Amino acid sequence: MIKEASFVISNSDYNKCPKPDKPEFAFIGRSNVGKSSLINMLTGRKKLAKTSGRPGKTQLINHFLIDETWYLVDLPGYGYAKTSKKNRAEWGKMIEGYIINRENLQLVFVLIDSRLDPQGIDLEFVNWLGQQGIPLALVFTKADKQSVNKTQSSTAKFRKTLLRDWAELPAWFITSATDGTGKEELTAYIEDITNK
Ligand code: GTP
Numbered sequence: 449m450i451k452e453a454s455f456v457i458s459n460s461d462y463n464k465c466p467k468p469d470k471p472e473f474a475f476i477g478r479s480n481v482g483k484s485s486l487i488n489m490l491t492g493r494k495k496l497a498k499t500s501g502r503p504g505k506t507q508l509i510n511h512f513l514i515d516e517t518w519y520l521v522d523l524p525g526y527g528y529a530k531t532s533k534k535n536r537a538e539w540g541k542m543i544e545g546y547i548i549n550r551e552n553l554q555l556v557f558v559l560i561d562s563r564l565d566p567q568g569i570d571l572e573f574v575n576w577l578g579q580q581g582i583p584l585a586l587v588f589t590k591a592d593k594q595s596v597n598k599t600q601s602s603t604a605k606f607r608k609t610l611l612r613d614w615a616e617l618p619a620w621f622i623t624s625a626t627d628g629t630g631k632e633e634l635t636a637y638i639e640d641i642t643n644k
Protein backbone atom coordinates (compact mmCIF):
# COMPACT_ATOMS: atom_id res chain seq x y z
CA MET A 449 0.00 0.00 0.00
CA ILE A 450 1.06 3.57 -0.63
CA LYS A 451 2.57 5.31 2.41
CA GLU A 452 3.74 8.63 1.06
CA ALA A 453 2.66 10.81 -1.85
CA SER A 454 3.66 14.31 -2.85
CA PHE A 455 3.07 16.64 -5.77
CA VAL A 456 6.23 17.28 -7.80
CA ILE A 457 5.53 19.44 -10.87
CA SER A 458 3.01 20.38 -13.60
CA ASN A 459 4.05 20.66 -17.25
CA SER A 460 2.75 20.96 -20.75
CA ASP A 461 5.97 19.53 -22.18
CA TYR A 462 7.24 16.01 -21.57
CA ASN A 463 10.78 17.32 -21.90
CA LYS A 464 10.33 19.30 -18.71
CA CYS A 465 8.93 16.45 -16.65
CA PRO A 466 11.06 15.06 -13.79
CA LYS A 467 14.18 13.10 -14.71
CA PRO A 468 12.93 9.73 -16.03
CA ASP A 469 14.77 7.74 -13.39
CA LYS A 470 11.79 6.05 -11.73
CA PRO A 471 8.99 3.86 -13.08
CA GLU A 472 5.95 5.87 -14.03
CA PHE A 473 2.21 5.17 -14.46
CA ALA A 474 -0.26 7.58 -16.06
CA PHE A 475 -4.01 7.96 -15.75
CA ILE A 476 -5.95 9.03 -18.79
CA GLY A 477 -9.56 9.01 -19.93
CA ARG A 478 -12.47 11.26 -20.73
CA SER A 479 -12.87 14.54 -18.88
CA ASN A 480 -14.74 13.99 -15.63
CA VAL A 481 -14.27 10.21 -15.62
CA GLY A 482 -12.50 10.45 -12.26
CA LYS A 483 -8.73 10.38 -12.91
CA SER A 484 -7.79 12.93 -10.26
CA SER A 485 -10.25 11.46 -7.74
CA LEU A 486 -8.74 8.01 -8.24
CA ILE A 487 -5.24 9.34 -7.55
CA ASN A 488 -6.54 10.82 -4.29
CA MET A 489 -8.24 7.55 -3.39
CA LEU A 490 -5.13 5.46 -4.07
CA THR A 491 -2.87 7.78 -2.09
CA GLY A 492 -5.36 8.37 0.71
CA ARG A 493 -4.94 12.12 0.23
CA LYS A 494 -8.25 13.82 -0.49
CA LYS A 495 -6.79 16.99 -1.99
CA LEU A 496 -3.56 15.83 -3.58
CA ALA A 497 -4.89 16.07 -7.16
CA LYS A 498 -7.43 18.78 -7.95
CA THR A 499 -10.90 17.50 -8.81
CA SER A 500 -14.08 19.18 -9.99
CA GLY A 501 -17.68 18.39 -10.85
CA ARG A 502 -17.09 20.24 -14.11
CA PRO A 503 -15.07 18.55 -16.87
CA GLY A 504 -11.76 20.05 -17.96
CA LYS A 505 -10.26 20.58 -14.51
CA THR A 506 -6.84 19.00 -15.06
CA GLN A 507 -5.03 20.89 -17.84
CA LEU A 508 -1.43 19.79 -17.53
CA ILE A 509 0.78 16.74 -17.00
CA ASN A 510 0.98 16.43 -13.20
CA HIS A 511 3.64 14.30 -11.52
CA PHE A 512 3.21 12.81 -8.05
CA LEU A 513 6.07 11.00 -6.32
CA ILE A 514 4.96 7.84 -4.51
CA ASP A 515 6.99 6.32 -1.68
CA GLU A 516 10.10 7.89 -3.20
CA THR A 517 10.20 5.06 -5.73
CA TRP A 518 7.73 5.67 -8.56
CA TYR A 519 5.63 8.36 -10.23
CA LEU A 520 1.90 8.59 -10.68
CA VAL A 521 0.81 10.99 -13.42
CA ASP A 522 -2.51 12.80 -13.69
CA LEU A 523 -3.33 13.88 -17.23
CA PRO A 524 -6.00 16.17 -18.71
CA GLY A 525 -9.08 14.38 -20.01
CA TYR A 526 -10.07 13.93 -23.64
CA GLY A 527 -13.45 14.37 -25.25
CA TYR A 528 -14.50 17.55 -23.51
CA ALA A 529 -17.17 18.80 -25.91
CA LYS A 530 -16.97 22.48 -24.99
CA THR A 531 -13.31 22.93 -25.71
CA SER A 532 -12.12 24.69 -28.88
CA LYS A 533 -10.54 22.92 -31.84
CA LYS A 534 -7.27 24.64 -31.02
CA ASN A 535 -7.34 23.35 -27.45
CA ARG A 536 -8.11 19.87 -28.63
CA ALA A 537 -5.18 19.94 -31.04
CA GLU A 538 -2.89 21.20 -28.28
CA TRP A 539 -4.13 18.48 -25.95
CA GLY A 540 -3.35 15.93 -28.66
CA LYS A 541 0.19 17.21 -29.11
CA MET A 542 0.92 17.39 -25.40
CA ILE A 543 -0.46 13.95 -24.54
CA GLU A 544 0.83 12.14 -27.60
CA GLY A 545 4.26 13.64 -27.07
CA TYR A 546 4.23 12.55 -23.48
CA ILE A 547 2.97 9.02 -24.10
CA ILE A 548 5.19 8.26 -27.07
CA ASN A 549 8.39 9.79 -25.71
CA ARG A 550 8.34 9.32 -21.97
CA GLU A 551 10.95 6.63 -21.57
CA ASN A 552 10.14 5.58 -17.98
CA LEU A 553 6.40 5.20 -18.63
CA GLN A 554 5.59 1.62 -17.65
CA LEU A 555 1.89 1.55 -18.39
CA VAL A 556 -1.11 3.77 -19.06
CA PHE A 557 -4.34 3.25 -17.15
CA VAL A 558 -7.30 4.14 -19.35
CA LEU A 559 -10.25 5.15 -17.18
CA ILE A 560 -13.72 4.36 -18.41
CA ASP A 561 -17.03 5.31 -16.80
CA SER A 562 -18.50 2.01 -15.60
CA ARG A 563 -22.06 3.29 -16.15
CA LEU A 564 -21.82 3.91 -19.86
CA ASP A 565 -22.20 1.76 -22.93
CA PRO A 566 -18.95 1.46 -24.89
CA GLN A 567 -17.98 4.90 -26.15
CA GLY A 568 -16.26 5.34 -29.51
CA ILE A 569 -13.76 7.82 -28.13
CA ASP A 570 -12.56 5.38 -25.44
CA LEU A 571 -12.27 2.49 -27.87
CA GLU A 572 -10.34 4.72 -30.28
CA PHE A 573 -7.94 5.79 -27.59
CA VAL A 574 -7.32 2.23 -26.39
CA ASN A 575 -6.72 1.16 -29.98
CA TRP A 576 -4.33 4.03 -30.56
CA LEU A 577 -2.29 2.97 -27.50
CA GLY A 578 -2.24 -0.55 -28.87
CA GLN A 579 -0.96 0.65 -32.25
CA GLN A 580 1.80 2.58 -30.51
CA GLY A 581 2.76 -0.50 -28.51
CA ILE A 582 2.10 1.22 -25.18
CA PRO A 583 1.18 -1.19 -22.35
CA LEU A 584 -2.22 -0.37 -20.88
CA ALA A 585 -4.79 -1.49 -18.35
CA LEU A 586 -8.47 -0.56 -18.08
CA VAL A 587 -10.03 1.03 -15.00
CA PHE A 588 -13.81 1.19 -14.83
CA THR A 589 -14.67 4.09 -12.51
CA LYS A 590 -17.59 5.26 -10.35
CA ALA A 591 -18.83 1.75 -9.54
CA ASP A 592 -20.59 3.12 -6.43
CA LYS A 593 -23.09 4.89 -8.64
CA GLN A 594 -24.97 1.72 -9.58
CA SER A 595 -25.56 -1.88 -8.54
CA VAL A 596 -22.83 -4.52 -8.79
CA ASN A 597 -24.88 -6.27 -11.48
CA LYS A 598 -25.17 -3.17 -13.61
CA THR A 599 -21.41 -2.57 -13.32
CA GLN A 600 -20.74 -6.16 -14.35
CA SER A 601 -22.96 -5.97 -17.41
CA SER A 602 -21.87 -2.58 -18.70
CA THR A 603 -18.15 -3.24 -18.23
CA ALA A 604 -18.54 -6.70 -19.82
CA LYS A 605 -20.00 -4.93 -22.85
CA PHE A 606 -16.92 -2.76 -23.15
CA ARG A 607 -14.58 -5.73 -22.88
CA LYS A 608 -16.59 -7.66 -25.43
CA THR A 609 -16.48 -4.74 -27.86
CA LEU A 610 -12.73 -4.46 -27.41
CA LEU A 611 -12.31 -8.13 -28.31
CA ARG A 612 -13.44 -7.29 -31.84
CA ASP A 613 -10.08 -5.57 -32.33
CA TRP A 614 -7.88 -7.27 -29.74
CA ALA A 615 -6.75 -10.88 -29.51
CA GLU A 616 -6.74 -10.71 -25.73
CA LEU A 617 -7.93 -8.28 -23.08
CA PRO A 618 -5.61 -6.04 -21.11
CA ALA A 619 -5.78 -6.20 -17.29
CA TRP A 620 -8.89 -4.45 -15.98
CA PHE A 621 -10.12 -3.12 -12.64
CA ILE A 622 -13.37 -1.88 -11.17
CA THR A 623 -13.01 1.12 -8.86
CA SER A 624 -14.82 3.71 -6.82
CA ALA A 625 -13.08 6.79 -5.50
CA THR A 626 -15.98 7.20 -3.08
CA ASP A 627 -15.95 3.83 -1.31
CA GLY A 628 -12.42 2.62 -2.13
CA THR A 629 -13.42 -0.31 -4.35
CA GLY A 630 -10.38 -1.59 -6.24
CA LYS A 631 -7.79 0.24 -4.16
CA GLU A 632 -5.89 -2.85 -3.05
CA GLU A 633 -6.00 -4.59 -6.41
CA LEU A 634 -4.82 -1.55 -8.35
CA THR A 635 -2.06 -0.68 -5.89
CA ALA A 636 -0.83 -4.27 -5.80
CA TYR A 637 -0.81 -4.39 -9.60
CA ILE A 638 1.37 -1.27 -9.82
CA GLU A 639 3.68 -2.32 -7.00
CA ASP A 640 4.13 -5.67 -8.66
CA ILE A 641 5.41 -3.99 -11.82
CA THR A 642 7.69 -1.59 -9.92
CA ASN A 643 9.22 -4.48 -7.95
CA LYS A 644 10.15 -6.44 -11.04
P1 GTP B 1 -10.67 16.21 -15.69
O1 GTP B 1 -9.51 16.62 -14.86
O2 GTP B 1 -11.60 17.32 -15.96
O3 GTP B 1 -10.27 15.49 -16.93
O4 GTP B 1 -11.58 15.16 -14.82
P2 GTP B 1 -11.13 13.91 -13.95
O5 GTP B 1 -11.17 12.70 -14.78
O6 GTP B 1 -9.86 14.19 -13.23
O7 GTP B 1 -12.35 13.80 -12.90
P3 GTP B 1 -12.39 14.22 -11.36
O8 GTP B 1 -11.55 13.30 -10.55
O9 GTP B 1 -12.14 15.67 -11.24
O10 GTP B 1 -13.90 13.84 -11.00
C1 GTP B 1 -14.99 14.39 -11.72
C2 GTP B 1 -16.24 14.31 -10.87
O11 GTP B 1 -16.62 12.96 -10.66
C3 GTP B 1 -16.10 14.91 -9.47
O12 GTP B 1 -17.31 15.54 -9.14
C4 GTP B 1 -15.85 13.71 -8.59
O13 GTP B 1 -16.27 13.90 -7.25
C5 GTP B 1 -16.71 12.66 -9.28
N1 GTP B 1 -16.16 11.30 -9.07
C6 GTP B 1 -14.94 10.86 -9.41
N2 GTP B 1 -14.78 9.57 -9.10
C7 GTP B 1 -15.93 9.17 -8.52
C8 GTP B 1 -16.40 7.91 -7.99
O14 GTP B 1 -15.71 6.89 -7.97
N3 GTP B 1 -17.67 7.89 -7.49
C9 GTP B 1 -18.48 8.98 -7.51
N4 GTP B 1 -19.70 8.86 -7.01
N5 GTP B 1 -18.08 10.18 -8.02
C10 GTP B 1 -16.82 10.27 -8.51
Ligand code: MG
Binds near residue numbers: 522525
Ligand atom coordinates in the same frame (compact mmCIF):
# COMPACT_ATOMS: atom_id res chain seq x y z
MG1 MG C 1 -8.52 15.70 -13.38
